């Protein structure tokens with residue numbers, strides 16, 4: 184009887200094991216898990232609610248969701264898509280709901296429902312807890328197939344040593360920005376639809392931007408941290424964050440201001456809020472405009488300064504902070520080592536990789552777990568096809 188060892192009983196490992204059980208119950212499947220519990224991370228995903236996938240609505244190009252691993256995900260999603268994920272869990276007795284922000288959650292809002300469903304699906308596999316693997320090469324001698332699903336590895340992948348694989352150094356992704364600007368921080372709690380970028384680079388992200396007591400957070404910041412993860416690591420998390428508060432270009436902003444001025448010439452600028460009042464007054468101050476100035480008195484210099492501050496405001500970035508401890512690791516096993524159709528290692532037949540151990544990670548919104556399900560599925564399918 185052919186044997187499979189899966190290293191790591193997390194999202195990708197359990198999904199792969201479940202699919203192997205379903206497709207080839209005769210296979211001997213051993214799940215080796217370092218921790219004392221399987222699926223410990225899945226249990227805390229989405230703040231304990233588990234945002235297990237996304238409808239992908241509004242995603243124009245897969246690289247928007249997967250800054251690393253876009254090509255491999257394109258193929259993996261063709262085999263096992265977000266719709267398949269929804270169907271997989273619902274058909275196993277876990278009703279799901281789609282939120283207006285395109286994120287899918289269990290209807291119960293309880294990640295344990297996902298954990299229990301996966302544990303039911305892996306019944307029949309030999310699940311060995313407290314079993315850390317420190318040498319994959321040794322396992323390859325004892326099993327016909329080995330699937331590595333050990334997740335993000337901020338400290339590297341020592342157990343892969345000796346296999347001659349290219350490894351991409353790990354760096355964190357999905358973090359918030361520390362901005363030491365008391366005036367900005369005093370606006371803590373404000374959420375604005377904006378677009379932010381890093382000065383001197385082409386990295387940009389748009390979406391809700393949350394001002395916090397340490398700087399900037401919210402989906403736009405997390406997205407930018409993901410897109411620029413490696414660049415920011417190299418620059419020591421220092422630089423200049425640019426904010427376009429109107430998410431409009433300079434010409435559009437100018438037109439909006441000129442129109443407002445012509446409609447309200449005698450009104451004080453500070454009482455005609457084009458943004459939330461606290462933010463508007465902060466930006467007027469940054470543009471050096473007196474709050475009692477009237478629109479008719481703005482002048483072309485004042486207009487230029489206001490346009491600049493609304494569309495290209497800038498703040499010093501001095502560090503990163505965690506987003507409620509929710510982060511993923513960029514880097515891992517280089518995709519150049521992997522056959523993108525089967526996820527088998529090119530150098531070692533019978534060795535497969537799935538999930539975050541690969542140099543594959545996503546922005547927030549359920550895309551990371553979708554990557555674990557899709558790649559776990561592809562590994563199971565490839566193994567069964569090769570029997």
Ligand SMILES: Cc1cc2nc3c(=O)[nH]c(=O)nc-3n(C[C@H](O)[C@H](O)[C@H](O)COP(=O)(O)OP(=O)(O)OC[C@H]3O[C@@H](n4cnc5c(N)ncnc54)[C@H](O)[C@@H]3O)c2cc1C
Pocket residue numbers: 190191192193194195196215216217218221222223224225227228229230233234235236314315316317332333334335342507508509510511537538539540548549550551552553555
């Ligand atoms: C707090 C938090 C919240 C998150 N929320 C979401 C969310 O809502 N939606 C989303 O899409 N993504 C979320 N993510 C990201 C998501 O959880 C991961 O991308 C996903 O779990 C990766 O799946 P994986 O199977 O590759 O790794 P994991 O789920 O991390 O599993 C890897 C497993 O391998 C085991 N292991 C590691 N090394 C060894 C070894 N040498 N031997 C044996 N076992 C080993 C680990 O103990 C672990 O159980 C969140 C992440 C965090 C940290």
